[in-house]
Each structure stands twice: as structure tokens, then as C-alpha cells.
Amino acid sequence: MSPIADPWFYAAAIPSVFLVGLSKGGFGGTFAMLGVPIMALVISPLQAAGIMLPILIVMDIVALAAYRGKADWRSLSILLPAAVLGIGIGWATAAYVNDAFVILLIGVMSLAFVADYLFKQRKVTTAASHNLPKGTFWGTIAGFTSFISHTGGPPFQMYMLPLRLAPLMFAGTAVIFFAAVNAIKLVPYFLLGQFDATNLATSVMLFPVALIATLCGVRLVRIVKAETFYGIIYVFMGLIGAKLTYDGFAGFLS
Numbered sequence: 001m002s003p004i005a006d007p008w009f010y011a012a013a014i015p016s017v018f019l020v021g022l023s024k025g026g027f028g029g030t031f032a033m034l035g036v037p038i039m040a041l042v043i044s045p046l047q048a049a050g051i052m053l054p055i056l057i058v059m060d061i062v063a064l065a066a067y068r069g070k071a072d073w074r075s076l077s078i079l080l081p082a083a084v085l086g087i088g089i090g091w092a093t094a095a096y097v098n099d100a101f102v103i104l105l106i107g108v109m110s111l112a113f114v115a116d117y118l119f120k121q122r123k124v125t126t127a128a129s130h131n132l133p134k135g136t137f138w139g140t141i142a143g144f145t146s147f148i149s150h151t152g153g154p155p156f157q158m159y160m161l162p163l164r165l166a167p168l169m170f171a172g173t174a175v176i177f178f179a180a181v182n183a184i185k186l187v188p189y190f191l192l193g194q195f196d197a198t199n200l201a202t203s204v205m206l207f208p209v210a211l212i213a214t215l216c217g218v219r220l221v222r223i224v225k226a227e228t229f230y231g232i233i234y235v236f237m238g239l240i241g242a243k244l245t246y247d248g249f250a251g252f253l254s
Contacts, residue, residue: 003201004043012042017055017206018213023153024059024178025217026067026171036150037247049150050194053185054203056150059214060179066218070172072165078135079142079159083152083181086143091188094148102148104248110154110241114234117161127164135159146181147188151244154237167229171221 004010016038039048090097138159146152156177160170189195221229 002198003205004198006042009039009042009202012038013051013202013206014209017052017209020052020056021059021210021213022217022220024056024063024175025214025219026063026167026175026221037243047199050189050196050199051202051206052150053182053189053194054200055206055210056178056182057186058207059210060175060182062211062214063175063218064179066215067168067172067175070168071176072163072169072173074130075135075160075163075173076176078130078132079139079156079177080180082136082139083143083146083177084184086140086145087147087181087184087188088143089140090144090147091192094188094192097148098251100248100251102145102248103151103244103251106145106149106151106154107241107244107246107248109158110237111245113154113158114238114241117234128162130163142177143181146178147185152178152181154241157233157237161230161233164230167221167224170229171218 016035019038020035035052036048039051043051138155142152142155145155156174160173163170165173224232
């Protein structure tokens with residue numbers, strides 16, 4: 001069982017895993033979505049997804065230990081059942097879903113959400129209340145897009161950001177949500193043949209980077225002010241939304 005030996009792969013994979021680890025450490029999946037696209041510069045997206053999922057599981061374990069006891073359980077009770085439904089839809093339609101369409105859809109939704117925030121100046125308004133229909137919708141989308149392309153962050157944030165939780169509470173909720181989603185994804189990913197000996201060995205090689213990056217993310221969340229924390233998330237959400245929109249259009253044209 002030998003890992004990938006190409007040094008160009010690790011030139012892409014190490015920064016990719018580090019960015020994902022920072023996000024998994026508490027920034028709610030904001031730029032975790034960059035992981036697979038960066039790896040896909042040197043290997044196929046399918047192989048990149050197979051390598052990344054075990055790494056995400058390791059990051060989840062570290063983050064769960066760091067944020068134990070800190071979560072908005074009302075949000076999770078709304079979002080998680082819907083996410084399971086979304087994962088099921090993704091599994092059932094995996095052979096038929098156009099990845100470019102999913103990426104484009106998430107990109108456009110992300111840009112629209114950030115634009116709505118900016119134009120309405122939501123950063124100075126009061127926090128929104130929990131909403132079961134909205135949470136069910138965004139939770140389902142988050143589960144579906146996480147299964148298809150590891151892009152569950154924007155739909156999750158579209159429900160969570162208006163709640164204006166304290167950063168530690170937001171981070172802890174995100175950690176539990178994505179840890180559960182990733183654990184559930186293991187079975188269908190395995191059945192779809194996304195794991196093999198080379199991919200798993202490569203994942204193990206990258207585990208130390210994942211651990212260090214996740215702990216760095218945990219530390220940053222604890223020292224960043226709430227206003228800065230949400231500002232960072234909105235900025236990266238806009239940047240990633242633009243990238244996903246571009247990637248989606250490029251996929252249709254290729």
C-alpha cells in the first residue's frame with residue numbers, strides 16, 4: 001500500500017489540506033471547499049475527493065474534542081435530519097448529477113447571499129430566529145452538495161449566519177454538523193468505490209498537516225472578535241462563490 005509519490009501532488013495537497021484544516025477548526029466550511037479543487041490541479045477530482053474524506057474525518061475528531069459542549073442544538077436538530085435526506089438524494093442520483101451544474105448553483109447562491117447581506121447591511125441588524133422550513137431546505141442542500149462535491153459550507157452558512165451566534169457557538173455547531181455529515185458519507189463513498197489502497201495511504205501521509213491546521217483554526221476562532229469573524233466568513237464566501245461560479249461555467253463549456 002504505497003501513497004502517491006509525485007512531488008507536484010504534495011505541492012498542491014499540503015496547502016490544500018492546511019486551508020481545509022483552518023476551516024474545519026471553526027470557520028464553518030468557509031474555505032474547506034478549496035481542498036478538492038486545489039488537489040484537482042494535479043489529480044482527478046474523483047481521486048481528490050477520495051483522498052480528502054478520510055482527512056476530513058481526522059480533522060472532525062480533533063475539532064469535536066476542541067469544541068465539546070459548544071453547539072446550538074436547535075440548529076442541529078433542524079439541519080442534520082435534512083442533511084441526511086440530502087445525502088440520500090446525492091447517493092441515489094450520483095450517476096446522473098452534472099457536477100458542473102451543482103458547482104454553478106452553489107456559486108451563484110453564495111454570491112446572491114453575500115450581495116443581499118451587503119446591500120441590506122445585515123451586519124448591523126438583529127439576529128434572525130430559527131426557521132424550520134428554511135433550515136430544512138438549506139440542510140437538505142448542504143447534505144446534497146457535500147456529498148456531490150464537498151461544497152456543503154455555503155448552504156449551511158446561509159441558514160446559520162443570520163442567527164448571529166457567538167463565534168465559538170457557531171464554530172462548535174459547524175464542527176458537529178460536518179462531522180456527522182462526513183461520517184454518514186463514508187458508507188456511500190465506499191460503495192461507490194472512492195477509496196483504494198493508494199488513496200488511503202496518501203490520506204495517512206497528510207494526516208499530520210490536517211492535525212496542525214485544525215488546531216491552528218481552533219486557536220484563531222478563540223482570539224478573533226465576532227465582527228472580524230463574520231467579516232472573514234462573508235469575504236471568503238464571496239470569493240469562493242465567485243470561484244465556484246467560474247468553475248461551473250467552465251464545466252459547461254468544456
